[in-house]
Amino acid sequence: MSLSSVTTEVVDPVPGAQAPHLPQQPDLVQLLTPEGERVEHPEYSVDLDDQQLRDLYRDLVLVRRWDVEATALQRQGELGIWASLLGQEAAQIGAGRALAPGDTAFPTYREHGVAWTRGVDPLHVMSLFRGVDNGGWDPVATGFNLYTVVIGAQCLHATGYAMGLQRDGAEAAVLAFFGDGATSQGEVNEAMIWAASFSAPVVFFCQNNQYAISVPLERQSRVPLYRRAAGFGFPGVRVDGNDVLAVLAVTKAALAAAREGQGPTFVEAFTYRMGAHTTSDDPTRYRLASELEEWKLRDPIARVKAYLARSGRAGSDFFAAVEAEADELAARIRRGTVEMPDPPGTAMFDQAYAEQTPPLAAQQAQFEAYQASFEEGGE
Amino acid sequence: MLRQFKLPDVGEGLTEGEILQWLVAVGDTVTVNQPLCEVETAKAAVELPSPYAGTVTALLHEAGDTVDVGTPIITIDTGEDATTPAPDGAGGTGGEVAAGLIGGEAPGGRTAVLVGYGPRTTEARRRPRRAAPASPAPAPLPGADYGSGGTPRPPLPGADAGGDPHPPLLATAPDATVKPVRHGGLEVGRQAEAHAAAEEAAPSRAAERGHRRPRPLAKPLVRKLARDLGVDLAALAGSGAGGVITRADVETAVSAEPAPAPVAPAAVPAPVATAGERRIPVRGVRKHTAAAMVASAFTAPHVTEFLTVDVTRTMKLRDRLATRPEFAGRKVSPLLFVAKALLLAVRRHPMVNSSWDEAAQEIVVHGQVNLGIAAATPRGLVVPNVKDAGRLSLAGLADALAELTETARAGRTAPADMTGGTITITNVGVFGVDTGTPILNPGESAILAFGAVREMPWVHRGGKGGGGKVRPRQVTTLALSFDHRIIDGELGSRFLADVGAVLSDPGTALAF
Numbered sequence: 001m002s003l004s005s006v007t008t009e010v011v012d013p014v015p016g017a018q019a020p021h022l023p024q025q026p027d028l029v030q031l032l033t034p035e036g037e038r039v040e041h042p043e044y045s046v047d048l049d050d051q052q053l054r055d056l057y058r059d060l061v062l063v064r065r066w067d068v069e070a071t072a073l074q075r076q077g078e079l080g081i082w083a084s085l086l087g088q089e090a091a092q093i094g095a096g097r098a099l100a101p102g103d104t105a106f107p108t109y110r111e112h113g114v115a116w117t118r119g120v121d122p123l124h125v126m127s128l129f130r131g132v133d134n135g136g137w138d139p140v141a142t143g144f145n146l147y148t149v150v151i152g153a154q155c156l157h158a159t160g161y162a163m164g165l166q167r168d169g170a171e172a173a174v175l176a177f178f179g180d181g182a183t184s185q186g187e188v189n190e191a192m193i194w195a196a197s198f199s200a201p202v203v204f205f206c207q208n209n210q211y212a213i214s215v216p217l218e219r220q221s222r223v224p225l226y227r228r229a230a231g232f233g234f235p236g237v238r239v240d241g242n243d244v245l246a247v248l249a250v251t252k253a254a255l256a257a258a259r260e261g262q263g264p265t266f267v268e269a270f271t272y273r274m275g276a277h278t279t280s281d282d283p284t285r286y287r288l289a290s291e292l293e294e295w296k297l298r299d300p301i302a303r304v305k306a307y308l309a310r311s312g313r314a315g316s317d318f319f320a321a322v323e324a325e326a327d328e329l330a331a332r333i334r335r336g337t338v339e340m341p342d343p344p345g346t347a348m349f350d351q352a353y354a355e356q357t358p359p360l361a362a363q364q365a366q367f368e369a370y371q372a373s374f375e376e377g378g379e
Numbered sequence: 380m381l382r383q384f385k386l387p388d389v390g391e392g393l394t395e396g397e398i399l400q401w402l403v404a405v406g407d408t409v410t411v412n413q414p415l416c417e418v419e420t421a422k423a424a425v426e427l428p429s430p431y432a433g434t435v436t437a438l439l440h441e442a443g444d445t446v447d448v449g450t451p452i453i454t455i456d457t458g459e460d461a462t463t464p465a466p467d468g469a470g471g472t473g474g475e476v477a478a479g480l481i482g483g484e485a486p487g488g489r490t491a492v493l494v495g496y497g498p499r500t501t502e503a504r505r506r507p508r509r510a511a512p513a514s515p516a517p518a519p520l521p522g523a524d525y526g527s528g529g530t531p532r533p534p535l536p537g538a539d540a541g542g543d544p545h546p547p548l549l550a551t552a553p554d555a556t557v558k559p560v561r562h563g564g565l566e567v568g569r570q571a572e573a574h575a576a577a578e579e580a581a582p583s584r585a586a587e588r589g590h591r592r593p594r595p596l597a598k599p600l601v602r603k604l605a606r607d608l609g610v611d612l613a614a615l616a617g618s619g620a621g622g623v624i625t626r627a628d629v630e631t632a633v634s635a636e637p638a639p640a641p642v643a644p645a646a647v648p649a650p651v652a653t654a655g656e657r658r659i660p661v662r663g664v665r666k667h668t669a670a671a672m673v674a675s676a677f678t679a680p681h682v683t684e685f686l687t688v689d690v691t692r693t694m695k696l697r698d699r700l701a702t703r704p705e706f707a708g709r710k711v712s713p714l715l716f717v718a719k720a721l722l723l724a725v726r727r728h729p730m731v732n733s734s735w736d737e738a739a740q741e742i743v744v745h746g747q748v749n750l751g752i753a754a755a756t757p758r759g760l761v762v763p764n765v766k767d768a769g770r771l772s773l774a775g776l777a778d779a780l781a782e783l784t785e786t787a788r789a790g791r792t793a794p795a796d797m798t799g800g801t802i803t804i805t806n807v808g809v810f811g812v813d814t815g816t817p818i819l820n821p822g823e824s825a826i827l828a829f830g831a832v833r834e835m836p837w838v839h840r841g842g843k844g845g846g847g848k849v850r851p852r853q854v855t856t857l858a859l860s861f862d863h864r865i866i867d868g869e870l871g872s873r874f875l876a877d878v879g880a881v882l883s884d885p886g887t888a889l890a891f
Contacts, residue, residue, distance in 0.1 A: 068412075069412075072412045072428040074387075074389070075387065075389055075425060075426070075427050075428050076384070076387055076427070076428060076429075076430040077385065077387025077388065077389075078387075078430075080391065081391055276423070279389060279390070279425075280389075280390040280391045280423075281423070282423030282424070282425075284423075284424075285423075285666065288667060289794030289797060289798070290794065290797070290798040292794060293794050293795055293798055334411070373508055373509050374507070374508060374509065375507045375508070375509055
């Protein structure tokens with residue numbers, strides 16, 4: 001690549017700086033337009049029956065309802081914090097449903113939709129955000145690693161795990177999740193270099209939701225993120241992250257290539273975080289309402305509903321049933337969350353090491369004595 | 380059963396919030412997750428959803444009150460039998476109170492928290508300790524000393540038999556005078572404070588090294604302050620522990636030297652607060668307003684033209700129209716007529732209702748007028764717009780304007796109402812001001828300022844040859860700012876003259 005061709009690269013347009021239609025992106029893989037129109041792509045395709053399409057819609061609606069309930073529970077003091085996935089449902093459901101049973105996903109702390117596709121009970125995620133435990137699910141049984149709060153660290157875990165699979169001769173792949181902000185982290189870059197060097201069976205799935213908390217993408221990268229893959233020596237593809245079909249198709253193809261020994265792929269799911277970074281954040285301080293309004297026109301769920309309804313694949317009774325199921329799920333999550341018992345204060349000592357070390361045992365004894373030094377029912 | 384909802388910690392480690400407004404009233408029926416009120420904290424303004432379904436029986440704080448986290452703010456009657464445990468909220472933040480005992484909440488519920496999240500029942504109150512423990516000193520805190528729980532750590536070589544080379548992390552037993560630190564860091568924070576106290580008491584190693592130190596000791600913030608103020612740290616003697624140069628040292632050095640050489644860029648004001656000076660963080664609406672104004676002022680070359688007109692006839696027309704049945708109950712304001720005049724003038728000069736598309740190098744002439752009205756609200760300036768205002772009848776326009784301003788003042792303008800504006804009116808007259816030079820709403824090419832309508836001496840009914848008489852008339856001044864890239868002086872002038880013509884003689888509208 002000559003220097004001049006590098007300098008002619010344009011940075012992504014500022015989201016929302018234009019008229020309310022998708023920015024002209026010739027490289028964006030899309031199979032379902034924001035208006036719900038099914039389009040074809042020369043390289044990627046999906047072949048789903050009506051039931052599978054309806055199932056994807058159900059997934060999208062249920063995880064959004066879960067997210068809404070969790071946000072409300074945080075506002076009611078029942079969760080310490082919540083990282084909302086609002087707007088990113090299609091990226092997560094599409095990626096999660098692309099995984100085969102033997103594959104493993106390494107999430108950040110926002111992949112509630114992927115957790116859903118791996119059969120993780122939402123309450124096991126809620127307990128983490130309530131501060132009751134560090135995530136209650138079994139990473140091995142679900143093929144879904146525990147949430148990683150450290151930005152980008154899970155990419156190293158994913159690459160290492162993928163190299164392990166390679167050495168075991170397993171026909172399985174690893175899906176590493178991270179955000180646009182994490183691409184600026186050393187760990188993510190190191191993970192990609194190692195994965196490329198060893199042709200590890202890992203797919204780097206970046207949900208570009210346009211903001212690293214408050215920092216817009218154009219401050220972090222001079223080139224579209226998916227083009228960075230070329231520098232590491234593996235393919236990069238940008239997919240409409242609000243198009244569940246396109247995400248599913250692209251991720252499936254990337255995972256299949258990884259399982260066949262063709263090495264890693266970088267998938268950039270171009271999406272938008274419609275809510276706050278977490279419940280501790282106020283996005284109105286760094287982005288304009290008009291931007292959100294424009295992304296609402298590209299809502300990931302509305303287009304699937306429009307497609308299902310217009311093509312006669314689902315009727316109002318189906319949509320009503322999904323809504324009812326979502327309300328039931330929300331009620332179950334609410335009840336289960338508020339009824340979670342607090343764990344004993346000494347639980348942290350039990351989970352640090354498989355076998356207790358003498359200094360930790362001493363600390364635990366001190367801590368118990370300290371706790372016991374207070375009067376009952378004091379606070 | 381009556382249930383109380385306590386103000387939760389909606390961020391991480393917040394202690395209080397201001398109730399901006401209540402969205403429900405006593406007697407209202409509420410559902411789970413229905414917004415109850417809007418609360419502004421140090422981090423964000425958020426709506427609090429109801430944890431209960433039922434009837435509101437009491438609002439325990441007024442809008443505008445600042446409430447500590449953990450304080451009950453609302454009482455809701457869930458209609459359940461008090462003896463049956465509620466399906467939701469059990470063990471939650473909502474305290475259960477017996478009927479008639481509002482405010483007499485019992486201790487219990489989930490108050491002990493794991494990592495500092497969640498509500499506190501009181502501010503800076505600590506659990507009582509048991510009576511004096513058997514050991515003379517309280518048990519060391521976890522993490523304070525890795526060795527102390529097991530075998531005692533041997534004294535370090537070179538240490539005096541009686542003196543610990545390390546100052547103790549806890550100089551004294553924690554007592555009530557040490558300010559507890561919120562947010563889970565209770566012990567750690569207290570240790571840190573004690574540590575700082577111990578460090579101050581003991582001579583530090585840095586001081587012993589004396590003149591051999593490579594550069595003056597100061598914290599990064601103090602270094603920056605010194606750099607900004609042009610103070611040479613090497614020339615100062617530090618008054619802090621161990622000779623560390625403090626902020627006060629730097630500030631003293633500046634006041635001793637009244638005219639420091641402008642080492643820092645001259646534009647940087649000295650961050651030394653003068654008496655009565657307040658510093659307000661720029662954020663929210665103010666931040667966006669500032670960004671929009673700067674963007675507009677420095678991208679679109681503005682010019683402003685003025686026109687003073689006699690609007691007596693419009694004011695009389697207004698009085699007549701107000702008595703007509705279709706305007707019964709509607710507010711017929713002077714602004715309504717200015718808006719109508721502007722819409723009529725746009726019809727004659729559509730180019731005024733346009734945008735500059737820098738990327739495409741095109742001028743976008745809009746097919747409809749989305750009429751923006753600049754509104755001063757308690758939270759700052761917002762410019763909601765009336766979509767396709769040109770299609771509305773005068774009564775319809777009156778309704779749209781009334782609704783728009785009411786919504787804006789209530790702070791409930793929907794984002795969609797603030798986007799897509801094509802031309803704006805700013806009514807500075809309501810503040811008794813004659814006129815101004817308005818800055819364009821970004822993306823638009825014209826904005827009309829409407830000044831106060833005053834009774835003024837005016838030469839009335841003068842013909843071409845003069846002969847008019849000075850009469851008291853209702854007079855106002857219009858100011859039109861426009862983007863000179865799109866609108867030439869001629870077009871801007873004609874447009875403004877047309878607006879003025881309709882206002883000075885509403886009959887002109889028939890000709891438009």
